[in-house]
Amino acid sequence: MSAEDLLRELAPQVLGVLTRRFRDFDAAEDAVQEALLAAATQWRDEGLPRNPRGWLIQVASRRMIEQVRSEQARRRREDLAASLVPLDRQSAPAADDDEAADQDDTLIVLFMCCHPALSPASAIALTLRSVGGLTTTEIARAFLVPEATMAQRISRAKQSIKTSGIPFGMPGPDDWAPRLEAALHVLYLIFTEGSTSSSGIHLQRVELSKEALRLARAVHDLLPDDSEVTGLLALMLLTDARSPARTGPGGELIPLAEQDRTLWDRNAITEGVALITAALPKGPVGPYQVQAAVAAVHNEAASVEETDWPQILALYGVLEHMSPTPVVSLNRAVAAAMVHGPAAGLDILSAVESDRRLAGHHHLYAARAHLLEMAGDFRAAIENYHAAANRTTSLPERHYLTIRAAKLAAPPTPTQTGSGARTKNGRQ
Template identity: 60%
Template sequence: MSNGLEDVLREAAPGVVAVLARRYGDFGAAEDAVQEALIAATDNWGRSGVPENPRAWLTRTASRKFLDAARSDQARRRREVLAAMREVPGEARERDDTLTLLLLCCHPSLTPASAIPLTLRAVGGLTTAEIANAFLVPEATMAQRISRAKARIKSSGTPLRMPDPAERPERLRSVRHVLYLIFNEGYAVSTGPHLQRLELSAEAIRLTRMLHRLVPSDGETAGLLALMLLTDARRDARTGPNGELIPLDEQDRSRWDRTLIAEGTGLLDAAFSRGAVGEYQLQAAIAALHARAARPEQTDWPQILALYGVLEKITGNPVVRLNRAVAAAMAAGPDEGLALLDGLEGVPRFRVDAVRAHLYEMAGDPRAAAELYRSAAAGTDSLPQQRYLITRAARLNQATR
């Protein structure tokens, strides 16, 4: 499939799913019908070209697929035929359709493990096989996960409509959280042989750009997009020639993408000008401070430490406390950072061990650092992270001989 055709299908599909789900009242069946229509479009358009109105073509085809499937159940057939006679929403609804579908896929009743693949399939247009491959699980397992998510939405009785004004902030918060998790899994893969999965981080950025276009006045959505861009700008410098992990303070900063950094900082400045500041804007502000430092020693660690302090108060997230410990060590010495790690719970043990090892190394205790690096390596399922931590431990052991 050509990139142009793939882009057209991915842009049109979410709105078509939303139209069918609202028209017929069955999100799961609507999503399945659109997937069949996309397959038909790939075959048809590849031979005859993209039609003048791709969305209308997909809507007609998916409707036929939906009704063909519905005719096997006579009790439902009358309801589907009557529903098909309703007025088709006009183009003015397309923006709301996509936003509504995002809000539905990221419904607070779904766990992230369910919402992430459902969003990637229904809104992102990825196939079940592609999603399964990204998360290193069998396709059948991922298909069951997506089916359960659709069944949960159906059983909840949630209509496909824009939430009431009172509900919308919470639903948007769920969408942002799911997109954030997708990006993080793509940027730092939690398991397997790869450090990054570019297709996931790129899809998260694409979907967040879409969300920002749909709610341009939402400062936290702008902050999330800025955070992704500022983080992704460092992507090429994070790995060496053999795929090995390169930590932030050792990266070649000339390889950072200055175009993405400029876009991210511009989004962040605009978001801050709107008043209220949220957790994604604060994380983006920290990323921007790193981006502005031409050399590691120029990093404004006191300001980063202050931002982490505010972020921890807002979120209560123990991962923020872990990052704050690193900032404290850089700003005021390793003892300050180690003190913040005491009693820290709610973070995977290997991550705490890795940070503690780094701080002991800063404090001039290579033996304790090496032992903690080995412990951290044993606790992670990411092969690149394992190799990095084992290498750090080996270097310290060699230095102490």
């Protein structure tokens, strides 16, 4: 394990120790970040210490004491420091001397960062910094926003936690389900943004998807018997397994039907299939498990022609019942077209296109264009491909959609003309 990976693994553990000891999440998080930066410099020059976790706890604790001593925090922290840490000590207590240092509070920290009271954007930023160990600069770069903007977002999130009075500890029985649901949702959003970037010049942001996958593994290690946690990890593995084949040499988007499946990561597929196969019988079945099952069906098919589309259609029907979102309906429409023909898919799209959540969204136009192309209505397909291209902020998606439209608009070849492949209105 590299020093960088070790720091990211230890970050939430150290934050948990400091928050438990000092009862100040905001200040503890800042102190941990300073300790991580110090470690990144000193460990590179001097090598790993004998006890990296203890080293970080000690350095971060000293930073906390310095903050307590600072004039800016005097009124707010002096009483806390006096009761928890003697100010006349020149160094923080050794980590191994503290009972709390032996506890792994990663899950508690994750629950705090992903509290339902926080907006998804704030929760994502805070999770990547406090649980993932990423710097503000790294997070800002990943989401293509100025560092100052991301710093403000993280600061507001920490302030929300402080003012809410959220206690540091595992949620009670009544709060457990929503807190875990929020945490899994944040990890899913991070992974999705990394797997298919919503904007920018790159289709994938590998650092985000890999970090989400790492955190999902950590949660699964802590909650191995939770079927939805297992389902989310399986979904990430099965989706990430296809990433080597999703882009061409120039970073261009390659759709699932055209991917070279020999490039897929078979080890990840095997692990993901094993996880979802074991999770489904345990119940209760949730949305992440169903999505993982869909991904498994795709990944186990040797080609797009051999894909079990009836099973995928059935799974999307189950998922739509569990989580009736327009994106799920779009996917069900495509599956229905593969099973029953494009008209069936277009009927489903007609039923959901009035959903306000889809208004102006490029996914709706792209799905309709695909189904119209399947139906042979090339003129309408071209219009919808252009509409989708004009609405996406992802350059690889825009290029793909534009090229798709251009291919349909190209004059037919002599072979196509002789066979009557297209009529004047662009239909076959």
